[in-house]
Amino acid sequence: MRRVLAVGLLCAVCGLAGDRIPKGAKEVEPFVYSYTDAQGNKWMYRQTPFGVTKYQASDVPAPKMPEQASPVTVTDLGDTIRFERTTPFGHAVWTSKKSALTADEKILLETAATTEKK
Numbered sequence: 086m087r088r089v090l091a092v093g094l095l096c097a098v099c100g101l102a103g104d105r106i107p108k109g110a111k112e113v114e115p116f117v118y119s120y121t122d123a124q125g126n127k128w129m130y131r132q133t134p135f136g137v138t139k140y141q142a143s144d145v146p147a148p149k150m151p152e153q154a155s156p157v158t159v160t161d162l163g164d165t166i167r168f169e170r171t172t173p174f175g176h177a178v179w180t181s182k183k184s185a186l187t188a189d190e191k192i193l194l195e196t197a198a199t200t201e202k203k
Contacts, residue, residue, distance in 0.1 A: 106130045106137060159197035166194060 107130075110120035111141055116132040119142070127142045158169040167180045168190065 087146055106132070157193050157197070166190070168193060 106118050107120050110118040110130060111178075113119045113129075113201055118130040118132075120128045120130060122128060129140050129142050131138045131140075160169070162169040162180070162183075165180045165182050166186065167178065170177045181187070186194065
């Protein structure tokens with residue numbers, strides 16, 4: 086029984102020794118730390134419910150965000166503006182007079198005008 090406890094305690098101590106964030110590591114995000122070792126390698130440490138994981142910063146590719154087009158199509162109909170937007174519930178279309186545009190509709194109109202110029 087003593088051997089089992091001794092072996093279990095030894096394994097627990099060895100396991101905890103590897104699950105440490107090194108001193109001098111800087112917190113980048115909550116539970117994520119950055120550390121540069123003596124060889125100049127940049128390591129990231131993430132605290133998880135299961136312990137600390139260690140990985141090189143170069144192992145994780147940078148997220149690629151595709152450039153999205155405006156979700157709203159704006160059409161000038163003379164004295165009115167027609168707005169079209171695809172929603173999870175279907176295609177929404179509404180019109181507003183130029184003199185009665187809301188603040189959000191004005192922003193949509195300006196955004197459409199700047200993307201048209203590009």
